[in-house]
Amino acid sequence: MANKIEFENVTxxxxxxxxxxxxxxxxxxxxxxxxxxxxxxxGKTTVLRLIYGDIMPDQGEVRIDGFPLKKISKxxxxxxxxxxxxxxxxxxxxxxxxxxxxxAFPVRLKGDEDLMRRVVSTLxxxxxxxxxxxxxxxxSRGEQQRLALARAMINEPEILxxxxxxxxxxxxxxxxxxxxxxxxxxxxxxVVLSTHxxxxxxxxxxxxxxxxEEGRITLEH
Amino acid sequence: xxxxxKKSWSDFIFLAVIYFLSLVIFSSVIQSYSYFSKLLDENFKxxxxxxxxxxxxxxxxxxxxxxxxxxxxVVSKVELxxxxxxxxxxxxxxxxxxxxxxxxxxxxxxxxxxxxxxxNVLGLEVIDDFVEFYSHFPSVxxxxxxxxxxxxxxxxxxxxxxxxxxxxxxxxILYIPLxxxxxxxxxxxxxxxxxxxxxxxxxxxxxxxTFVATVAIPLIVVSIINLFVFKSLAGAxxxxxxxxxxxxxxxxLLQILFSVDVLER
Numbered sequence: 001m002a003n004k005i006e007f008e009n010v011t012x013x014x015x016x017x018x019x020x021x022x023x024x025x026x027x028x029x030x031x032x033x034x035x036x037x038x039x040x041x042x043g044k045t046t047v048l049r050l051i052y053g054d055i056m057p058d059q060g061e062v063r064i065d066g067f068p069l070k071k072i073s074k075x076x077x078x079x080x081x082x083x084x085x086x087x088x089x090x091x092x093x094x095x096x097x098x099x100x101x102x103x104a105f106p107v108r109l110k111g112d113e114d115l116m117r118r119v120v121s122t123l124x125x126x127x128x129x130x131x132x133x134x135x136x137x138x139x140s141r142g143e144q145q146r147l148a149l150a151r152a153m154i155n156e157p158e159i160l161x162x163x164x165x166x167x168x169x170x171x172x173x174x175x176x177x178x179x180x181x182x183x184x185x186x187x188x189x190x191v192v193l194s195t196h197x198x199x200x201x202x203x204x205x206x207x208x209x210x211x212x213e214e215g216r217i218t219l220e221h
Numbered sequence: 222x223x224x225x226x227k228k229s230w231s232d233f234i235f236l237a238v239i240y241f242l243s244l245v246i247f248s249s250v251i252q253s254y255s256y257f258s259k260l261l262d263e264n265f266k267x268x269x270x271x272x273x274x275x276x277x278x279x280x281x282x283x284x285x286x287x288x289x290x291x292x293x294x295v296v297s298k299v300e301l302x303x304x305x306x307x308x309x310x311x312x313x314x315x316x317x318x319x320x321x322x323x324x325x326x327x328x329x330x331x332x333x334x335x336x337x338x339x340x341n342v343l344g345l346e347v348i349d350d351f352v353e354f355y356s357h358f359p360s361v362x363x364x365x366x367x368x369x370x371x372x373x374x375x376x377x378x379x380x381x382x383x384x385x386x387x388x389x390x391x392x393x394i395l396y397i398p399l400x401x402x403x404x405x406x407x408x409x410x411x412x413x414x415x416x417x418x419x420x421x422x423x424x425x426x427x428x429x430x431t432f433v434a435t436v437a438i439p440l441i442v443v444s445i446i447n448l449f450v451f452k453s454l455a456g457a458x459x460x461x462x463x464x465x466x467x468x469x470x471x472x473x474l475l476q477i478l479f480s481v482d483v484l485e486r
Binding site: 052074079081082086092094105106109110155 | 413414416417418419421422424
């Protein structure tokens with residue numbers, strides 16, 4: 001169960017020089033909805049990458065359910081990732097494959113035999129059933145973002161990490177997306193979301209906000 | 222595998238063309254070298270000098286001529302061929318003309334000393350010394366040998382080896398970065414897939430193996446064609462095929478190393 005995320009005095013330097021995170025500490029409990037806000041380059045993406053173990057801290061500890069990511073094996077890290085759904089800033093969709101294939105991909109990897117039912121119900125959930133056979137590159141940005149969310153959610157993760165999911169979206173798409181994430185969170189999903197769009201924050205009244213600037217947490221409420 | 226092939230089809234075609242040209246050129250060089258080596262071996266098995274003698278040559282003089290050859294380390298065998306034996310040998314070698322011999326009362330062929338050399342003679346001036354030595358004897362009418370042709374083949378073989386080595390080194394200098402750049406290009410088109418597999422909690426080891434195997438497909442296909450062509454050639458020239466097989470295995474090893482290198486970066 002990947003429920004609790006702990007950052008303890010985490011420092012990350014890129015190329016051993018550029019300080020991306022400076023002595024950051026916070027805890028995310030199961031069922032939390034956390035907004036990471038701050039300007040571009042503040043360190044929001046670095047926090048998300050640390051959570052799914054794409055990078056490791058130079059100093060301090062990142063713990064998932066008490067396990068320090070630095071010390072766990074690759075196999076255990078991969079196992080932890082199966083509990084996470086990730087929406088990347090650049091979406092990372094397979095552009096030359098259909099919507100259906102993009103959704104089926106993580107289900108196949110998981111080895112779920114009920115692939116068809118799962119994909120169909122997820123497509124319905126995000127309103128993309130009619131686009132099932134279309135290639136990703138033919139979708140609008142809003143539809144691609146829905147697909148990215150659907151792909152992150154299809155294996156029923158316990159934590160959703162979303163990196164700037166509202167970038168370049170119309171207001172209607174943003175409304176739909178934040179509503180959807182709010183609904184998932186109400187059902188018990190932990191959400192950690194980075195954004196520089198402050199307008200969405202009031203849409204989730206119970207959400208916690210971590211403000212990051214130049215690699216430091218400057219405000220938490 | 223099919224997906225990777227389809228997505229980078231033009232790169233795979235280009236790789237296949239490079240492999241084909243490379244394999245054909247280097248297989249040709251290797252097989253030429255094998256052919257001349259074989260020719261040289263065969264030539265030297267019968268590499269000889271014939272010292273033709275007057276009919277009235279004295280026995281002592283024959284002994285001197287013979288001793289000179291026998292004392293030389295590059296000589297493997299010395300034999301006096303009598304007029305009668307020369308006639309018999311002619312009849313065996315040229316049976317079609319054996320009837321002509323009946324026109325002569327005795328043997329029309331002169332007696333001679335047949336000197337066979339071992340392979341150490343190659344590249345030495347010893348043959349010229351032999352010719353010069355024997356030509357001083359009035360009883361020696363003529364000296365013949367096949368050393369010149371053997372030396373030509375030997376020089377040709379050495380040239381092919383030098384040319385092949387230089388060509389191969391020059392080729393590698395161009396081939397390594399070119400191949401790496403193509404493999405990198407193919408990988409970059411799939412890098413998202415590699416990343417996502419691990420994001421979804423699976424090891425991408427199988428994907429890596431598939432990638433390495435897929436990138437090797439053009440080489441394998443071209444190698445089979447090349448092998449087929451050079452097998453026929455090797456059969457016709459009666460030369461071994463294994464150097465070509467080793468060459469292809471070397472290319473395959475290089476390809477695997479390049480793929481692994483790109484993956485590990």
